[in-house]
Amino acid sequence: MILASWNVNSLAVRMPQLSEWIRQHRPNVVCLQETKLVDEKFPREEFDALGYTYEFYGEKTYNGVAILADRPIVSVHKGFIEEAQPSSRRFIEAQVDGLYILNAYIPNGQRVGSDKYEYKLNWIGSLHDHLEKQHKRDAKVVLCGDFNIATEDIDVYKPSEVRGTIMVSDVEREKIATIRTWGFEDVFRIHNKGGGQFTWWDYRMGAFRRNMGFRIDHIWTTKSLANDCIRSWIDKEPRKLERPSDHVPILAEFTT
DNA sequence: ATGGTTGTAAAACAA
Numbered sequence: 001m002i003l004a005s006w007n008v009n010s011l012a013v014r015m016p017q018l019s020e021w022i023r024q025h026r027p028n029v030v031c032l033q034e035t036k037l038v039d040e041k042f043p044r045e046e047f048d049a050l051g052y053t054y055e056f057y058g059e060k061t062y063n064g065v066a067i068l069a070d071r072p073i074v075s076v077h078k079g080f081i082e083e084a085q086p087s088s089r090r091f092i093e094a095q096v097d098g099l100y101i102l103n104a105y106i107p108n109g110q111r112v113g114s115d116k117y118e119y120k121l122n123w124i125g126s127l128h129d130h131l132e133k134q135h136k137r138d139a140k141v142v143l144c145g146d147f148n149i150a151t152e153d154i155d156v157y158k159p160s161e162v163r164g165t166i167m168v169s170d171v172e173r174e175k176i177a178t179i180r181t182w183g184f185e186d187v188f189r190i191h192n193k194g195g196g197q198f199t200w201w202d203y204r205m206g207a208f209r210r211n212m213g214f215r216i217d218h219i220w221t222t223k224s225l226a227n228d229c230i231r232s233w234i235d236k237e238p239r240k241l242e243r244p245s246d247h248v249p250i251l252a253e254f255t256t
Numbered sequence: 257a258t259g260g261t262t263g264t265a266a267a268a269c270a271a
Contacts, residue, residue, distance in 0.1 A: 009271085010263055034271090036264075061264055062271095108271050116270090148271090166271095202271090204260035246262075246271080 001097065001254045003029040005144040005217055006238075007105070007200075007247035011035040011064070014245055015043055017238055022050055025235075027251060028070050029096055031103035033146045035064035042066070057092045065092045065103050065145070072096070080130040091127070099225065099256065100135065104145035106176075112169045120148070124175045128182060137183025140225040140256065146200075146247065147218050149176045151186070154195030155215035167216055184220035187252050188232040199234055200247045208239055219252045228254045 004027040008014040011032065022030065030052075035042070037058045047054045047068060057078040058064035067073055075095040090105040104127065109120035135141055150168050153159040162168050180186070188197075198213025207213065219232060232252040239248045 013263070034263095062269095110270075202260080203262050207260095243262090 001029065001099075001256055002027045002251060003031070003101070003142060003144065003219065003254070004249045004251045005031040005033070005103070005146075005219060006249040007033040007146040007217060007245060009034045009036075009245040009247065011037050011043065011066075012041070013243065015046060017241060017244070019046060019050065021235075021238060021249070022052070022068075025251075026070070029101060030068040031101065031144050032066040032068070033064075033090075033103070033105035033247075035066055036061060037064055055092060055094055057089045059089045063089045063105060065090060065105050067092055067094050067096075067101055067103055069096045077134075080126050081133060082126065082129060090123070091130075097256070098140065099254075100139060100141040102135075102141065102143045102145075104143060104147070106145070106147045106149070108148045109166050109172065112164065112166055112171075117166070117172075120172060121175050124172075124179060128178055131179070131182050137222055138224065139222060140228075141183075141222045142219065142225065143179070143184055143221070144217075144219040144250075146216060147176060148216050149173060150214045150216050151176060151180075151218075155198075157196070157198070157212045157214070167214055180220065183222050185223060185226040187219050187221050187226055187229040188215075188234070188250060190226065190229065191232045197234055199250050201239065203246050217247055217250045219250055221252075225254065225256065228256045230255055 199217035
């Protein structure tokens with residue numbers, strides 16, 4: 001089974017690219033973030049035509065997540081049981097082929113020390129509570145999505161330049177480490193030991209051309225599923241298209 | 257330390 005995660009930064013704008021990309025790669029499960037669509041506007045017919053089932057949790061203008069699969073999606077839950085603050089639509093989970101698929105769009109946090117940074121930390125706390133209450137670390141669980149955190153220095157283009165700033169600050173790294181130590185492994189990192197492999201480049205300053213990137217989109221799995229993971233990779237190609245998302249897809253293949 | 261760009265939506269705000 002191949003699973004992909006992609007922050008499309010507006011599904012309305014990116015649908016033609018996503019549709020073509022799915023046709024080319026036919027991943028079995030696709031987790032999307034930043035769909036920026038109310039549920040009424042979710043492009044059901046286009047995914048029907050592609051032969052995918054879907055579950056989505058969207059809102060106007062901001063956020064929004066979705067799970068697509070080429071097989072049935074069951075046991076869907078939208079949002080957490082309890083959240084630090086009233087729900088922005090950033091989390092959806094479901095079961096596909098007996099795997100628990102958790103799709104997260106972790107808040108960006110804007111600036112270290114800001115109210116939004118505090119919200120980011122609290123949101124991750126709510127995710128931890130949710131895992132404690134709803135999941136078992138000995139089950140086959142995938143947590144993927146846009147984490148908005150580069151977990152190690154090799155996940156950024158120039159650590160000395162960005163140290164302490166948003167997505168790399170120590171406090172948020174420690175916070176996301178509480179999620180990892182709950183019971184996850186970073187399957188991309190298991191299969192790719194080197195640096196310079198990124199999933200996001202700022203739209204500004206020719207960041208992509210200069211490879212000024214960050215690895216902030218992740219696929220983490222529990223131990224038993226990590227043992228089933230035979231490869232994981234990033235597809236940079238969509239970032240080269242006209243009018244790209246600022247993120248690219250990350251994928252993982254499981255024998256499961 | 258700002259500013260650069262994109263998306264949404266109609267002036268800022270989020271990223």
